[in-house]
Amino acid sequence: METEGSNIVVSRRNLMLEDWKHTLYLWRQNKLAMIGTVIIVFFIAIAVFAPLIAPYDPVKVDLSQALLSPSFEHIFGTDQFGRDIFSRVIYGARIEVGIILLVTVISGAIGIAVGITAGYFGGVIDEILMRITDIFLAFPNLILAMALSAMLGRGVFNAIIAISLVGWTVIARLSRAEAMKIKSLPYIEAIRALGAGNLRILLLHILPMCMSPVLVQLSLRMGSIILTAAGLGFLGLGAQPPTPEWGAIVSDGRSYLVDQWWISTFPGLFIALVVLGFNLLGDGIRDIMDPRIRR
Amino acid sequence: MKRLLDVSDLRVMFHTYRGTIKALNGVRLWLNEEERLGIVGETGCGKSVSALSIMRLIDPPGEITDGEVVFEGLDLLKMSEEEMDKSVRGKKISMIFQEPVSALNPVFKVGFQIAEAIAHSNDISMDEAYKKVPESLEMVGLDWKRSMELYPHELSGGMAQRVMIAMALAVKPKLLIADEPTSALDVTIQAQILQLLDELVRMGKNAVILITHDLGIASEFCDRITVMYAGNVIEVSDSQEVFQSPLHPYSKGLINSIPIIGASKVLRGIPGSVPDLVSPPPGCRFHPRCEFCFDRCRVELPDLREVKPDHFVACHLYSDDSKEG
Amino acid sequence: MEALIKVENLKKYFEIKKSMLSKPLQVKAINGISLEIPKGVIFAVVGESGSGKSTLGRVILKLIDPTSGKVFFDGQDITSLKSKDMIKYRKQMQIVQQDPYNSLHPRKLIKDIVGEGLKIHYKLSAEEIYLRIKEILECVGLREEHMFRYPHEFSGGQRQRIAIARALVLRPKFLVLDEPTSALDVSVQARTLALLCELKENFDLTYLFITHNLAVVDYMASHVAVMYLGKIMEIGSKDDIFSRPKHPYTVSLLEAIPSVGKGKRVRMIPRGEIPSPVNLPKGCLFHTRCVQAKDICAKKDPQEVEISPGHMCRCHLYS
Numbered sequence: 001m002e003t004e005g006s007n008i009v010v011s012r013r014n015l016m017l018e019d020w021k022h023t024l025y026l027w028r029q030n031k032l033a034m035i036g037t038v039i040i041v042f043f044i045a046i047a048v049f050a051p052l053i054a055p056y057d058p059v060k061v062d063l064s065q066a067l068l069s070p071s072f073e074h075i076f077g078t079d080q081f082g083r084d085i086f087s088r089v090i091y092g093a094r095i096e097v098g099i100i101l102l103v104t105v106i107s108g109a110i111g112i113a114v115g116i117t118a119g120y121f122g123g124v125i126d127e128i129l130m131r132i133t134d135i136f137l138a139f140p141n142l143i144l145a146m147a148l149s150a151m152l153g154r155g156v157f158n159a160i161i162a163i164s165l166v167g168w169t170v171i172a173r174l175s176r177a178e179a180m181k182i183k184s185l186p187y188i189e190a191i192r193a194l195g196a197g198n199l200r201i202l203l204l205h206i207l208p209m210c211m212s213p214v215l216v217q218l219s220l221r222m223g224s225i226i227l228t229a230a231g232l233g234f235l236g237l238g239a240q241p242p243t244p245e246w247g248a249i250v251s252d253g254r255s256y257l258v259d260q261w262w263i264s265t266f267p268g269l270f271i272a273l274v275v276l277g278f279n280l281l282g283d284g285i286r287d288i289m290d291p292r293i294r295r
Numbered sequence: 296m297k298r299l300l301d302v303s304d305l306r307v308m309f310h311t312y313r314g315t316i317k318a319l320n321g322v323r324l325w326l327n328e329e330e331r332l333g334i335v336g337e338t339g340c341g342k343s344v345s346a347l348s349i350m351r352l353i354d355p356p357g358e359i360t361d362g363e364v365v366f367e368g369l370d371l372l373k374m375s376e377e378e379m380d381k382s383v384r385g386k387k388i389s390m391i392f393q394e395p396v397s398a399l400n401p402v403f404k405v406g407f408q409i410a411e412a413i414a415h416s417n418d419i420s421m422d423e424a425y426k427k428v429p430e431s432l433e434m435v436g437l438d439w440k441r442s443m444e445l446y447p448h449e450l451s452g453g454m455a456q457r458v459m460i461a462m463a464l465a466v467k468p469k470l471l472i473a474d475e476p477t478s479a480l481d482v483t484i485q486a487q488i489l490q491l492l493d494e495l496v497r498m499g500k501n502a503v504i505l506i507t508h509d510l511g512i513a514s515e516f517c518d519r520i521t522v523m524y525a526g527n528v529i530e531v532s533d534s535q536e537v538f539q540s541p542l543h544p545y546s547k548g549l550i551n552s553i554p555i556i557g558a559s560k561v562l563r564g565i566p567g568s569v570p571d572l573v574s575p576p577p578g579c580r581f582h583p584r585c586e587f588c589f590d591r592c593r594v595e596l597p598d599l600r601e602v603k604p605d606h607f608v609a610c611h612l613y614s615d616d617s618k619e620g
Numbered sequence: 621m622e623a624l625i626k627v628e629n630l631k632k633y634f635e636i637k638k639s640m641l642s643k644p645l646q647v648k649a650i651n652g653i654s655l656e657i658p659k660g661v662i663f664a665v666v667g668e669s670g671s672g673k674s675t676l677g678r679v680i681l682k683l684i685d686p687t688s689g690k691v692f693f694d695g696q697d698i699t700s701l702k703s704k705d706m707i708k709y710r711k712q713m714q715i716v717q718q719d720p721y722n723s724l725h726p727r728k729l730i731k732d733i734v735g736e737g738l739k740i741h742y743k744l745s746a747e748e749i750y751l752r753i754k755e756i757l758e759c760v761g762l763r764e765e766h767m768f769r770y771p772h773e774f775s776g777g778q779r780q781r782i783a784i785a786r787a788l789v790l791r792p793k794f795l796v797l798d799e800p801t802s803a804l805d806v807s808v809q810a811r812t813l814a815l816l817c818e819l820k821e822n823f824d825l826t827y828l829f830i831t832h833n834l835a836v837v838d839y840m841a842s843h844v845a846v847m848y849l850g851k852i853m854e855i856g857s858k859d860d861i862f863s864r865p866k867h868p869y870t871v872s873l874l875e876a877i878p879s880v881g882k883g884k885r886v887r888m889i890p891r892g893e894i895p896s897p898v899n900l901p902k903g904c905l906f907h908t909r910c911v912q913a914k915d916i917c918a919k920k921d922p923q924e925v926e927i928s929p930g931h932m933c934r935c936h937l938y939s
């Protein structure tokens with residue numbers, strides 16, 4: 001019996017490691033992606049180390065310190081309740097990170113589940129699931145989030161659910177497309193011939209292949225999650241006082257925009273900066289994925 | 296007949312993230328006017344790359360690093376891009392490809408594409424070119440009234456290949472390069488297309504380079520056959536000679552691997568696999584798989600030498616008393 | 621020898637919807653196939669595009685459900701079995717596909733690909749699974765360490781070996797081979813065919829060998845069925861088909877093969893295109909391209925005629 005030799009096309013066992021090294025290399029090459037990464041790392045760091053960074057208690061009311069302009073003691077000034085804006089923004093980062101994580105996980109889970117089921121089974125199941133998806137897609141994101149939020153009630157958790165219910169549709173479409181592509185490939189047929197049931201195929205074979213594009217898409221959407229959350233917070237539908245969610249803080253400063261501009265401006269700047277960071281990161285991810293595929 | 300094409304020491308590299316693929320390692324080809332040369336070999340041998348190099352269609356990350364491609368006395372590798380476009384590509388040398396439907400532009404009708412080819416090659420206007428389209432389509436056995444109005448995706452594989460042949464031969468090229476023109480077609484359609492090509496090329500007095508992995512096709516269609524392996528030319532001879540008395544161990548192995556109806560031999564195949572061209576074996580690239588390998592083979596790349604009249608081999612087994620190819 | 625596989629008047633029609641509003645088109649992929657595959661043989665099915673040969677293999681394996689007709693495996697009628705009941709048959713019938721570059725899951729290790737069948741059907745310990753995988757890989761000419769690699773690290777020929785190992789790990793009786801060597805280089809094909817012959821002997825297998833390459837059929841098979849547009853045009857032993865072909869289509873297939881080392885020769889090449897399976901010719905399916913077509917061929921579909929025991933032909937020339 002003749003045995004195959006090892007002088008085969010690519011025989012590097014650490015191909016995964018090499019892949020990573022190449023990704024990091026491309027990452028460093030892309031200036032914008034680097035800027036985005038720095039911003040986001042900064043953002044996460046602030047959230048993690050909030051108690052160490054914030055000089056004051058973000059929710060404690062001290063009317064004697066109300067409406068102070070930015071100074072050495074209060075870098076971002078104080079609001080109408082005497083709360084230090086800087087501390088509120090820092091702690092707000094925690095809330096934002098929490099929102100992003102939960103929304104990503106929930107919308108990702110719903111989206112993938114709906115998508116791969118629709119894509120794999122096709123037929124009536126696909127039609128029904130896609131029509132449901134269409135219904136959700138028919139509404140502009142923020143409007144739908146507002147409606148759901150109003151239905152569910154106020155508060156951060158309900159806002160998270162509302163935003164998740166708005167965001168899953170894109171993931172569903174993407175997963176469906178991937179599932180449809182993969183289900184007709186020979187290796188899926190081979191596994192069916194081996195006797196695998198549909199559930200096994202969906203979970204062990206189709207799902208892993210969808211993860212890559214889905215993860216990219218989820219990271220691209222993180223910026224818009226913050227915007228929607230901030231929007232809800234601003235409208236009073238998301239975080240409730242005294243929770244220092246950035247949108248809520250901006251809303252706090254609404255009546256004081258002209259004379260005490262700092263209340264709304266600083267959280268607003270942070271929102272803009274972090275969204276920018278995610279967008280740059282997202283573009284970078286897209287650029288990196290693309291030429292690598294062409295390889 | 297006059298020498299039409301003379302390719303010597305052609306070297307092509309592809310720069311990839313994995314390393315540099317040394318795709319062509321000093322390829323030597325020659326062809327006379329009206330002659331039919333078959334280039335045969337297996338995956339990765341460099342036959343398509345050779346053809347694309349002649350047409351100067353190698354784009355980055357590929358690079359022609361050395362060699363000469365002398366066509367009608369002029370070195371094509373030294374020609375400017377404009378000159379190549381203006382006088383060579385689609386005029387003196389034309390090419391047809393393996394997947395005919397994908398090689399055609401999907402958004403234009405067949406009639407338009409043929410007219411465009413004719414207009415470009417004869418330097419006439421599109422209106423005048425359109426008048427020549429029906430004749431062109433009839434020549435390849437298609438009903439011109441219907442075919443002119445079709446889009447490529449409406450054509451079957453065989454019809455699309457006929458259209459490609461019409462486009463390629465409308466320009467009356469001195470040399471037609473056919474890269475696996477029938478590999479994607481059904482067996483009975485393949486027979487039709489080869490018969491068509493045979494007739495047209497004989498009438499048009501075109502020289503042909505036919506690239507294929509199918510030795511049967513090469514044997515029937517071509518006058519001479521060049522066998523390539525891993526970027527080198529390893530044997531060249533008359534098409535019957537190479538099958539009746541192959542000299543190179545690879546050619547022998549290859550011919551012994553072809554199932555033939557009625558033959559009762561055991562097909563042995565060739566042990567091992569084609570080398571990784573990023574770090575190919577030193578010396579003769581076939582030596583790791585060769586049962587006759589000796590020391591010299593491991594260090595020195597054999598030259599292509601004429602070992603019998605009009606029969607050339609690149610193998611150290613024949614390195615004594617033979618003249619340079 | 622009794623038949624391992626028996627197929628009676630098998631039909632598979634596909635519906636293609638061009639758009640929401642237009643009527644769906646019907647593709648008669650298999651249109652009345654009956655045959656018997658005796659145990660222990662290599663039974664070849666030959667045909668070109670649209671012949672239905674690949675669909676036939678899959679319907680026999682119940683990877684596609686037939687529209688009508690019956691499929692028998694080892695005497696049992698498996699035609700209407702639901703997936704639950706098919707599971708025990710799955711162990712006994714497997715497939716090796718044409719495309720070595722898409723037939724293995726790209727993100728899984730070889731050991732997981734080959735071992736999947738074992739995990740589905742048996743409750744074995746990790747050691748036992750490991751040993752069985754190692755054993756089967758060695759049978760196909762690979763080594764233990766290959767278990768820990770990914771498909772992209774292997775050549776086409778090796779991937780086919782892995783696909784064969786995956787199919788054989790369950791020790792099936794019957795293997796459908798759908799153009800297993802068409803995507804491989806000729807020298808690799810030779811070794812793969814040799815391996816398939818050896819495995820057939822060692823594992824006591826029966827093969828349904830689907831291909832368009834008659835030379836490979838001559839080398840491998842003992843029985844041949846020639847298909848065209850969903851029907852069998854001629855069926856018989858290898859000797860019948862290659863030495864005494866009767867159907868004009870069979871003859872043209874044999875003529876169409878370029879011969880090595882014999883120079884040019886005059887051949888009977890069928891004219892015209894292969895009709896689209898959506899728009900089948902009336903009467904005899906081959907009449908539009910047949911150089912010997914008579915008037916009746918355009919009107920009436922010929923019945924099967926027995927030329928000699930086991931050798932049947934569907935042509936008006938012989939009825």
